[in-house]
Amino acid sequence: MRKKTDLPRKPSVVPARTTARATRAKAAPGRRATAPAPMLTASAKRTFRTKLLGWYRAQGRSLPWRETDDPYHILVSEVMLQQTQVDRVLPKYHEWLAKFPSLDVLAGADEHDVAETWRPLGYNIRPRRLQSIAREAVARFGGQLPSDEATLRSFKGIGPYTAGAVLSFAFRKRAAILDTNVARVLFRIFVGEGDPDAHAMQRHLWALSRDVLPRRHAEVFDFNQALMDFGALQCPARKPQCPTCPLRRQCRWHRA
Numbered sequence: 001m002r003k004k005t006d007l008p009r010k011p012s013v014v015p016a017r018t019t020a021r022a023t024r025a026k027a028a029p030g031r032r033a034t035a036p037a038p039m040l041t042a043s044a045k046r047t048f049r050t051k052l053l054g055w056y057r058a059q060g061r062s063l064p065w066r067e068t069d070d071p072y073h074i075l076v077s078e079v080m081l082q083q084t085q086v087d088r089v090l091p092k093y094h095e096w097l098a099k100f101p102s103l104d105v106l107a108g109a110d111e112h113d114v115a116e117t118w119r120p121l122g123y124n125i126r127p128r129r130l131q132s133i134a135r136e137a138v139a140r141f142g143g144q145l146p147s148d149e150a151t152l153r154s155f156k157g158i159g160p161y162t163a164g165a166v167l168s169f170a171f172r173k174r175a176a177i178l179d180t181n182v183a184r185v186l187f188r189i190f191v192g193e194g195d196p197d198a199h200a201m202q203r204h205l206w207a208l209s210r211d212v213l214p215r216r217h218a219e220v221f222d223f224n225q226a227l228m229d230f231g232a233l234q235c236p237a238r239k240p241q242c243p244t245c246p247l248r249r250q251c252r253w254h255r256a
């Protein structure tokens with residue numbers, strides 16, 4: 001069965017954003033099928049949020065899609081990042097939005113032009129999916145993206161991760177995300193052993209991602225951005241920076 005992913009995957013690519021199941025975490029060499037760890041205490045969640053947000057204030061990246069709350073712009077960045085590294089996405093993100101500044105414009109654009117503009121990002125189903133989403137948004141919602149999860153998820157090409165990103169980054173809602181980076185961070189810190197790719201573990205990691213979300217909506221944007229940056233910069237799949245990690249005392253994987 002194909003996993004619930006926002007887009008199909010190209011196995012040879014290590015993307016900046018994939019859904020969590022898309023990359024088998026290399027963090028647990030001796031993966032065993034263990035029962036997921038129990039959920040977190042209030043104290044553990046508080047410590048995690050405080051240290052993560054402190055790290056983000058000092059180390060977080062400045063990226064153009066963090067300077068906007070336009071749902072379409074957020075969607076474009078998320079779809080581009082699903083299969084491509086940030087440094088390759090940056091110029092294309094600006095070029096794309098200059099050419100297709102709105103869902104309306106993208107919906108009416110020539111399909112060949114859309115495909116050509118996407119090059120050389122690759123994995124070319126993505127521009128087709130974006131245009132399909134744009135056309136549906138125009139046909140059903142007057143050229144806007146809806147702000148509730150169920151309706152967003154009803155679009156072909158918008159899976160749980162992209163819906164969570166659009167909801168939390170554009171609409172500032174209290175929505176969880178779980179891409180590969182976030183899954184790796186949550187797995188290492190709060191679980192530490194077992195098979196991160198198992199269905200039960202994935203459900204557990206989604207539950208953890210929801211559980212650790214700040215209560216205050218105003219903090220969710222930074223918190224989710226911080227999770228992604230932390231996974232990309234401090235705790236990558238290879239060579240996590242444990243000696244300088246503010247969360248190492250809390251990290252089960254580090255202690256194991």
Ligand code: SF4
Nearest residue numbers: 235240242245248251
């Ligand atoms: S201690 Fe190491 S493995 Fe654990 S979260 Fe920090 S960087 Fe990642």
